[in-house]
Amino acid sequence: MGGKKTSALQHSDLYRRAQALVKQRAVAGQSLSPDELAQLIEEFNIYQVELEIQNEELRQAQLELETSRRKYYELYDFAPSGYLTLDEKGVITEANLAAGEMLGGARQGLMGQSLSAFILPEDQDIFYHHWRNLIAVKEKQLCRLCLLSRTGQFVHVQLQTIRCEADDRCAPRFLVVLHDLSRLIVAEKELRDSELKFRTIANYTCNWEYWIRPDGRLNYTSTSCEAFTGYNVDDFMENPQLLVATVAPDDRDFFSNHLTADLSSPEVKTFDHQLRTKDGERKWVSHTCQAVYDRFGKFLGRRASVLDITARKVLEEKLLDSQKLMRVALDASSDGMWDRDLLTGTVFYGENWYKKLGYTREYAEEQGLSWDNLLHEDDRAKAAQALEDHLSGKTRRYKVEFRMLNSQGQWQWFLSRGKILEYDASGQPARLVGTHEDITDRKCFEAELQQARQDLEAKVQARTRDLEDTNTALNILLKKRTRDRSELEKHIVLTLAQVVEPYMEKLKGSRLSREQQEVLHIMDVNLQELTSSFGTSLADLSMQLTPMQNQVANLVKIGKQTKEMAEL
Numbered sequence: 001m002g003g004k005k006t007s008a009l010q011h012s013d014l015y016r017r018a019q020a021l022v023k024q025r026a027v028a029g030q031s032l033s034p035d036e037l038a039q040l041i042e043e044f045n046i047y048q049v050e051l052e053i054q055n056e057e058l059r060q061a062q063l064e065l066e067t068s069r070r071k072y073y074e075l076y077d078f079a080p081s082g083y084l085t086l087d088e089k090g091v092i093t094e095a096n097l098a099a100g101e102m103l104g105g106a107r108q109g110l111m112g113q114s115l116s117a118f119i120l121p122e123d124q125d126i127f128y129h130h131w132r133n134l135i136a137v138k139e140k141q142l143c144r145l146c147l148l149s150r151t152g153q154f155v156h157v158q159l160q161t162i163r164c165e166a167d168d169r170c171a172p173r174f175l176v177v178l179h180d181l182s183r184l185i186v187a188e189k190e191l192r193d194s195e196l197k198f199r200t201i202a203n204y205t206c207n208w209e210y211w212i213r214p215d216g217r218l219n220y221t222s223t224s225c226e227a228f229t230g231y232n233v234d235d236f237m238e239n240p241q242l243l244v245a246t247v248a249p250d251d252r253d254f255f256s257n258h259l260t261a262d263l264s265s266p267e268v269k270t271f272d273h274q275l276r277t278k279d280g281e282r283k284w285v286s287h288t289c290q291a292v293y294d295r296f297g298k299f300l301g302r303r304a305s306v307l308d309i310t311a312r313k314v315l316e317e318k319l320l321d322s323q324k325l326m327r328v329a330l331d332a333s334s335d336g337m338w339d340r341d342l343l344t345g346t347v348f349y350g351e352n353w354y355k356k357l358g359y360t361r362e363y364a365e366e367q368g369l370s371w372d373n374l375l376h377e378d379d380r381a382k383a384a385q386a387l388e389d390h391l392s393g394k395t396r397r398y399k400v401e402f403r404m405l406n407s408q409g410q411w412q413w414f415l416s417r418g419k420i421l422e423y424d425a426s427g428q429p430a431r432l433v434g435t436h437e438d439i440t441d442r443k444c445f446e447a448e449l450q451q452a453r454q455d456l457e458a459k460v461q462a463r464t465r466d467l468e469d470t471n472t473a474l475n476i477l478l479k480k481r482t483r484d485r486s487e488l489e490k491h492i493v494l495t496l497a498q499v500v501e502p503y504m505e506k507l508k509g510s511r512l513s514r515e516q517q518e519v520l521h522i523m524d525v526n527l528q529e530l531t532s533s534f535g536t537s538l539a540d541l542s543m544q545l546t547p548m549q550n551q552v553a554n555l556v557k558i559g560k561q562t563k564e565m566a567e568l
Helices: 002-028 034-077 097-103 121-137 182-203 225-229 233-238 249-261 310-332 351-355 361-367 377-391 440-509 514-530 532-542 547-557 562-567
Strands: 082-086 092-095 141-148 154-164 173-180 208-212 218-221 269-276 282-293 299-308 337-341 347-349 398-405 411-423 429-438
Touching: 082 097, 092 097, 097 154, 097 173, 121 141, 121 154, 154 182, 208 225, 218 233, 225 233, 249 269, 282 310, 310 337, 310 351, 310 429, 337 351, 337 411, 351 361, 377 398, 377 411, 377 429, 411 440, 440 514
Parallel strands: none
Antiparallel strands: 082 092, 082 173, 141 154, 154 173, 208 218, 208 299, 269 282, 282 299, 337 347, 337 429, 398 411, 411 429
8 A cells, every 4th residue: 555655646746747847848938848748748657557557456455345344244244143342331332133133123223222221130230240340351251141122032141242452543342242042041951851851760660771881881770770679779880790690590691691792782682581689589570672872873882671570470370370271171171172372373282182183192293283284175265264254353253164184094074163362462363262073973964964865856856757747647637537528518418408308398388286396396406406517518508409409309319200209
């Protein structure tokens, strides 16, 4: 900048000298010579170029200054922390956007306000001592206090203040940085609550929780250890060997190998073992543990959870005894019982199950004989479908008939009945129990009955054919009989019409005594009853000939001559 000022002075001096020289020549009536004028112009051009260079440098410096100032304001205004500039009385002279947001208003509205006006009354003493220390020692000061924004919200901040030294032209200024601690305080509270929650869960859980470090020592144990072993937390933390020593002697070697071999294994380990308490009591526990790592993948040891299952073990033993009794009862009351574990696929068969097929348990187990490989192939699909229907809930019980191969190589019929007895935690069938009933005799009887039915049906069919033939012959005879009857009826009717009726009419017209008339009437009634079944035919024939004609026709039939017929 000094060079630029010097050049400008030189240019001004050159301009004044040239102006004086021109005036002097003008007074003397002389003009500048061409050489002087050229020299003067050349000097002016040189100085003009220098001025242009200086102006360009000045503009560039101004741009750099403006850029630097803009960057400063961007860093100041958009900083995540609140920035305030205070005068020596603590009045706000400048504020960035974050400070305005903290104090609940536009930053222009903060100008001229005292910072202490935003501090809670109970924290005013903190700010007072903070400000006095700042004035006295002239070093950076820190404090924590709570601000009350214009919107009525509390803002916990860390106040960091530094003093900007004053010069002769400026009064002292103080730069204040406000760090919002609201989230930090919330996070600290959440951390304390989380730690309290963790310790409450860990210490007051029914299980015994502990954490083994990579070196095999205990890093943490819950207070439940005393209820499990009789030893308290301090006993375990002071004696690293106590963890193994509390394991029952029968399981101690296994547990020691587990700690040394599986400590860093990522696999979750679960097993049951016994503990020996401080009083010598034995307890069954279920041990579950897994490796733990920090967020960077560093191995931190093994986390274990121990559950007291003594009551469950006692119940399981009672249940096993109950199952044994049930199996014996079912086996004794049937031709064989079976108990299938649907989760593992293992099956228990009763003694009668083997005996009914002619096998012994030892032989069947040695040869690997089971329902699956003794079942007849033709019955396999039917049995599988019956099982699927029951497991899916379509049927209330499993029921199916099938054949099995006995020790004599013959197929033996059985009726199997069963029902789901247990379900797993997800509600799926876990155990199916049932019995066998030998129905071979029934099946043989059914086969014989079926054969007898088939034979009877064959005989019935043959007899039916015979009856059909007889019926045909009878139909023919019946038709002939009907024709003969019709002919007979016609013959009787014709005879009565031709022979009897004319004489009966003649007698009715003759002179008869009362007794004779009575007899004649009786004969007429009886004759009508006799011919009532075919009276229609008689009437029809009677309408064809008159009595006289019927009489003449009858006389002709018996061979009478004309003279004889006239006399009659």
